[in-house]
Amino acid sequence: MSDIIQLLPDHVANQIAAGEVVQRPASVVKELLENAIDAGATNIKLLLKDAGKTLIQVIDDGKGMSVTDARMCFERHATSKIQKAEDLFNLNTKGFRGEALASIAAIAHVELKTKIDTEELGTSIKIEGSKIITQDFINTAKGTSLAVKNLFYNIPARRNFLKSDTVETRHIIDEFQRVALAHSNITFLLHHNNNEVYHLKSSNLRKRIVAIFGTKMNEKLVPINEQTDIIVIEGFVAKPEFAKRKRGEQFFFVNNRFIKSSYLNHAVVNAFDGLLEQGTHPSYFLYLTVPANTIDINIHPTKTEIKFDNEKALYAILRATVKHSLGQYNVAPVLDFNRDANLDTPYHIQKNVAKTTVPTISVDPNFNPFKEDNQKTHHYKKEHQTQSWESLYTDISIADIENKQEDLFNNQQEISTQKTFQIQRKYIMSLIKSGVVLINQSLAHQRILYEEFLESITVKEANSQQLLFPVKISFSSQEIEMIYTIKTELENAGFSFDEFTKDSVTIKGIPVSVTESKITIILEELLNDIDLEVPDASFSHFDVMAKSFAKTLSIKTGTQLSEKEQESLVNDLFSCKEPAVSPFGKQTFKTLTLQEIDNLFNS
Known part of the structure; x- marks a missing residue:
């Protein structure tokens, strides 16, 4: 039997790895922006054409790369972030696995221009499908410019799975916002098809949130601040009255890295208990700082899901912190057992002495509730007198009874002729012949x-x-x-x-x-x-x-x-063209025949 196991060529292995790292243009944007941040950039520009399908270019003023580094960065598992496996559990940078650039270069035309501050000339490298086409010395500014053109040009099946430009642009903007929110000290620019979408200047966190989500956001924000031995929590939550019906404005950052966590989200929602309308979701921008060795950020390819060592404690602290801030800023009711000046005795009556006069009580020793005369002479007002219990029966005439019976009969006739009935304010039952x-x-x-x-x-x-x-x-x-x-x-x-x-x-x-x-x-x-x-x-x-x-x-x-x-x-x-299903494919009605109803009782 001949051998059937063989090693894949490098370009094929890179394309397979690209399927894990690069799912759409937004994936490339995320990797390139994070590389620019790791390079110490203070100004980052993102240029897009056709929702990133034609061009994704990130230009930064970071430290740049030497000639050797510029060549090595496109090799698989080439990274400057880790030297040994243990480093994976003590990370303070964004990219670290050394797969991104190699994967991107395998499925696109890539042009790199970079220069370090100590060199007079920079380096230019052009790559197509993992193959280096040219490498030259050029005159360029300090930092790095990396352009990714014609994404998935050699994998048309993957390109066909991309959505419309509107959808892909939205995914890119989502990634851009996450990175920009995590680093408010960096200036970011975003241009799409030569139109400026964002120009975010270096600022504080509140100003960065307002710059991204609009000036109206400023009035919605409630500050969050808590420091403990195991976690530091900063950021903002939006007031309950501004809760939205979608979950879009919900951001968790752990050590300046955006993450998704349904567990921590539950803690925040729990803190809003009783303050939100049904079907609405709170907005929040929360920044958690924990020791790097207490989290594992390598459990998911996109690095948006992480594992905490002590998540139960973090849950309790986060919930209590948000709840406290909502109360502290008079957003939610709070019990405060400290003295409240509003409850103090007013000054003008502080010296008044309470009257000690005992109220008099008058008692009628001859009162007998069973005597009719007493009922008539009782001190209650006449309009509130209680009739004797016999009158409950003697006042009802035969004519009244007949009228009640007639009303009941008429109601039964009305019910029997009614065509529809509402059940639990959810379903409508309609009678048909069958x-x-x-x-x-x-x-x-x-x-x-x-x-x-x-x-x-x-x-x-x-x-x-x-x-x-x-x-x-x-x-x-x-x-x-x-x-x-x-x-x-x-x-x-x-x-x-x-x-x-x-x-x-x-x-x-x-x-x-x-x-x-x-x-x-x-x-x-x-x-x-x-x-x-x-x-x-x-x-x-x-x-x-x-x-x-x-x-x-x-x-x-x-x-x-x-x-x-x-x-x-x-x-x-039943006048609709397709009455049987909702616009989303769910069944709108169900028919029960007499035979099916009979079977319910005969089974």
């Missing part, structure tokens, strides 16, 4: 609204109601950009815009089916849905929009419906 139909009121209304919105957006001319006073809504700069890219579709749906600024949009008209109080919620939900997926086809843009509107505006579970509203919902549902 049995009954159980309808999920929320899912059914989603289907009705979805088809109505889709028709009004794509077929009919949408009706718009003009607002008496235009509504100005604040968003982050990237959300404003996203709204602007779908402005035409929103106008087709019935929205009318007056003005766009860097962090706000003014709306002067809305669809007739939308109330003014719902505008912010609808747009936030829409942006969240678009953030998750925006197909390239323009019709699919309308489809995502119709689904988002239907989900946000539909009748929710727990809503009481009148009989007329129930019947209207049933009729509208």
